[in-house]
Amino acid sequence: MKYPSLGPNNFCGVETTFEEAKAVIIPVPYDSATSYRSGAREGPRAAIAASRQLELYDLELDANIFEKVPIYTLDEVAISVDSPRKTIDNVRKTVENVLAAGKFPITLGGDHSIALGPFEAIKKKYPNVSVAHFDAHSDLRDEFDGSKYSHACVMHRIAELGPKVAQVGLRSTEESCQEYAEKNKSRIKTFPASEKGKWKPSEVADHLSQEVYITFDVDCLDPSIMPSTGTPVPGGLMWCEALDVIREIGKKKKIVGFDVNELMPLPGFHAPDFLVANLIYKMLAYSHLNLFKK
Numbered sequence: 688m689k690y691p692s693l694g695p696n697n698f699c700g701v702e703t704t705f706e707e708a709k710a711v712i713i714p715v716p717y718d719s720a721t722s723y724r725s726g727a728r729e730g731p732r733a734a735i736a737a738s739r740q741l742e743l744y745d746l747e748l749d750a751n752i753f754e755k756v757p758i759y760t761l762d763e764v765a766i767s768v769d770s771p772r773k774t775i776d777n778v779r780k781t782v783e784n785v786l787a788a789g790k791f792p793i794t795l796g797g798d799h800s801i802a803l804g805p806f807e808a809i810k811k812k813y814p815n816v817s818v819a820h821f822d823a824h825s826d827l828r829d830e831f832d833g834s835k836y837s838h839a840c841v842m843h844r845i846a847e848l849g850p851k852v853a854q855v856g857l858r859s860t861e862e863s864c865q866e867y868a869e870k871n872k873s874r875i876k877t878f879p880a881s882e883k884g885k886w887k888p889s890e891v892a893d894h895l896s897q898e899v900y901i902t903f904d905v906d907c908l909d910p911s912i913m914p915s916t917g918t919p920v921p922g923g924l925m926w927c928e929a930l931d932v933i934r935e936i937g938k939k940k941k942i943v944g945f946d947v948n949e950l951m952p953l954p955g956f957h958a959p960d961f962l963v964a965n966l967i968y969k970m971l972a973y974s975h976l977n978l979f980k981k
């Protein structure tokens with residue numbers, strides 16, 4: 688006798704192979720570079736578990752997103768507690784393999800430090816790539832907690848590789864970060880959460896080069912909808928506000944990969960986990976808008 692089931696334990700709970708996939712989920716259960724509350728290592732598993740409840744048909748795009756962009760979920764990347772750099776290298780190599788196979792990489796943190804891995808791989812393939820950075824924090828510190836690879840340093844590590852950066856939803860930073868941003872103001876542009884409504888999504892897209900990598904720290908969102916994160920800050924973007932920016936980037940530019948990080952699941956509170964599953968699914972669609980008629 689057959690019982691109804693949620694399908695395999697992968698993103699969206701789908702029967703799929705690596706060969707037929709257009710997009711690949713890369714789970715990275717790592718949170719040793721966090722500065723406040725840890726637990727983001729549980730993020731990928733929680734997001735994947737929640738994603739199995741997604742309705743694959745999307746009302747906005749009038750299409751089954753999965754049918755247009757089949758997704759395959761890789762095994763979790765091996766992490767190292769010896770040094771963040773070793774974990775980041777493992778992530779970079781995995782993303783390089785996914786890119787070499789001609790597939791679209793989606794890296795799931797884990798804390799934000801891991802975003803350097805996919806960006807290094809992307810930058811090698813797309814030298815002129817720019818970065819749309821969604822976050823409550825600037826993450827521009829050169830060093831934190833005695834490490835250059837703290838999650839508070841990830842955007843400094845990315846920015847020093849030379850891309851243009853749009854920081855969206857910012858509301859927490861400190862002097863050295865401000866000085867660094869000011870020194871590099873032709874490349875690094877801030878779209879603070881406190882001024883939302885004053886800047887337009889199109890201005891974010893216009894600052895970026897043709898190829899765009901998105902790194903999305905879920906604490907960019909307001910803690911009322913995203914309490915499940917290690918360093919929450921009040922006054923963030925709401926769901927539709929964040930989607931409006933990503934959709935605009937997808938319309939005007941070519942999104943070449945993204946990561947979603949810093950989901951720290953709270954036991955018994957599943958709405959934020961499901962939000963992240965929805966976010967990934969929407970970002971996947973906005974990264975392939977040419978495949979949809981709407």
Ligand SMILES: [Mn+2]
Nearest residue numbers: 823824904906
């Ligand atoms: Mn953050």
